[in-house]
Amino acid sequence: MALDPDRIDAEFYDALRRHYSDEEIVELGAFIGFNIGYHTFFGTLDFYPMFSPDGRLVSQEESARIYGAKPVSLEKTNEAADKRR
Amino acid sequence: MLGFAALIPTYDALPTYDALNMHIEPLKAEEIRDPELNALIARCEVLGVPDAVFPRILARVPAYAKALLRALLVSHVEGNMDHRLKEVIRVQLARTAGDPYFAGLRSARARQLGLDEETIAAGSARFEDDARFTAAEKWALRYAREMYLNPEKVDAAFYAEGKRHYSEAQIMELGAFIAFHYGMQVFMRVVGAHHREGA
Numbered sequence: 001m002a003l004d005p006d007r008i009d010a011e012f013y014d015a016l017r018r019h020y021s022d023e024e025i026v027e028l029g030a031f032i033g034f035n036i037g038y039h040t041f042f043g044t045l046d047f048y049p050m051f052s053p054d055g056r057l058v059s060q061e062e063s064a065r066i067y068g069a070k071p072v073s074l075e076k077t078n079e080a081a082d083k084r085r
Numbered sequence: 086m087l088g089f090a091a092l093i094p095t096y097d098a099l100p101t102y103d104a105l106n107m108h109i110e111p112l113k114a115e116e117i118r119d120p121e122l123n124a125l126i127a128r129c130e131v132l133g134v135p136d137a138v139f140p141r142i143l144a145r146v147p148a149y150a151k152a153l154l155r156a157l158l159v160s161h162v163e164g165n166m167d168h169r170l171k172e173v174i175r176v177q178l179a180r181t182a183g184d185p186y187f188a189g190l191r192s193a194r195a196r197q198l199g200l201d202e203e204t205i206a207a208g209s210a211r212f213e214d215d216a217r218f219t220a221a222e223k224w225a226l227r228y229a230r231e232m233y234l235n236p237e238k239v240d241a242a243f244y245a246e247g248k249r250h251y252s253e254a255q256i257m258e259l260g261a262f263i264a265f266h267y268g269m270q271v272f273m274r275v276v277g278a279h280h281r282e283g284a
Contacts, residue, residue, distance in 0.1 A: 001275055005183065008275040013108040022109055023145045029109075029272045030149055037268025040232060041260050044239035 001029070002036050108277045111141030119147050125154040133193045134161060134175070138186065138278055139269070157269065160262045162194065165255055169200040170222055173208035174229045174259075175266050180209050181233055182270035186278040221250035229263050 001008060016025050048063035058066065114137075117123055126140040135157070143150035161171055172195035179188035192200075207215050212226045224247050231238045247256050 001271055005271065005275050008108075010108060026109055026142060026145045027149060029275065030143065030146070030153060030269070033268040033270075033272030034153075034265070035268070036271050037264040037266070040236050040267075041264035044232065044236055044244075044260075046241070 001032050106277055106279050107138075107142075108275070109142050109145070111138050112144045114141075117141065117144045119151075122147055122151050122154075125151060125158070128158055129154060131193065132158065132162065134172075134190045135187070136190060139273060142276060142278075153269070156265060160258075160265055161192070164258045164262075165252075166225075166258050166262070168192070169195045169198050169204075170225055171259075171262055172200055173205055174226060174263065176205050177209045177226065178229055178233070178263060178267045179270045181230065182267055182274055184270040184274040186273045186276075187266070187270045224250050225259055228259060232260075232263055233267060 013025070020028070048060050048067055050057060050063070052058050052063070052066055117126070122140075122144060126137060126144075129135050129140055130137055135154075140150060140154055143153055161175065162168060172192045175192075176188055179186075191205075204217060207217060208226055212218050213223055218226065228239065228243075228247065231243070244256070251259070
């Protein structure tokens with residue numbers, strides 16, 4: 001859905017239905033869509049988790065050092081955008 | 086506010102869509118018995134965004150359907166940003182997502198407020214040079230376009246420019262609207278709902 005939506009065709013749905021009901025596929029699809037939309041938006045806001053992996057409340061600066069200044073998901077989104085252009 | 090909460094659903098048929106093309110079939114009207122969900126679907130039908138197809142697909146998961154439809158309506162119709170601008174942005178996003186379903190829908194309320202097809206089309210074209218949009222509206226249209234095509238351009242300088250036109254609350258309202266509607270459009274693209282030929 002995020003990188004190559006054209007690959008989600010009838011054959012793909014047939015494969016999904018071997019594992020999940022239509023109700024579960026709708027739940028999963030809406031959940032994925034929601035996350036595709038929001039995580040790109042969050043990425044532009046340039047904020048980081050409030051807590052370190054060991055549970056300490058940390059500043060945004062320290063959190064950026066811990067988790068990395070550039071989210072991996074944003075890089076992937078850019079690759080997808082390059083393909084669409 | 087649109088006074089549509091008490092309307093009874095009238096969506097027995099889905100005349101402009103070819104169900105055979107959809108990978109997930111919408112439920113029939115009589116299969117949806119939750120009164121709260123039916124009231125939300127009625128509100129959607131009166132607004133026109135979405136029509137009955139998206140809600141009836143979501144209705145397979147009623148708890149999801151109610152939460153998502155409520156959020157879809159609130160983010161589109163309520164708040165402190167112009168509904169007509171949101172409608173222009175929503176169609177631009179659907180075209181970016183490659184989703185013919187949401188791209189083909191129109192808000193009845195926006196139409197009542199004077200939004201025309203030419204302005205909607207202009208919002209997906211070279212709007213930077215279009216005198217019908219204010220500088221603030223051009224920033225909002227760029228916000229939507231760059232969010233999913235060039236997210237690296239939506240940086241601190243871009244937000245600083247936005248704050249010359251809008252409050253932080255308005256920018257968050259717009260950003261959340263863009264994120265949510267784009268996400269649902271991406272979902273509907275892979276569901277494969279297409280307007281029937283000639284409809």
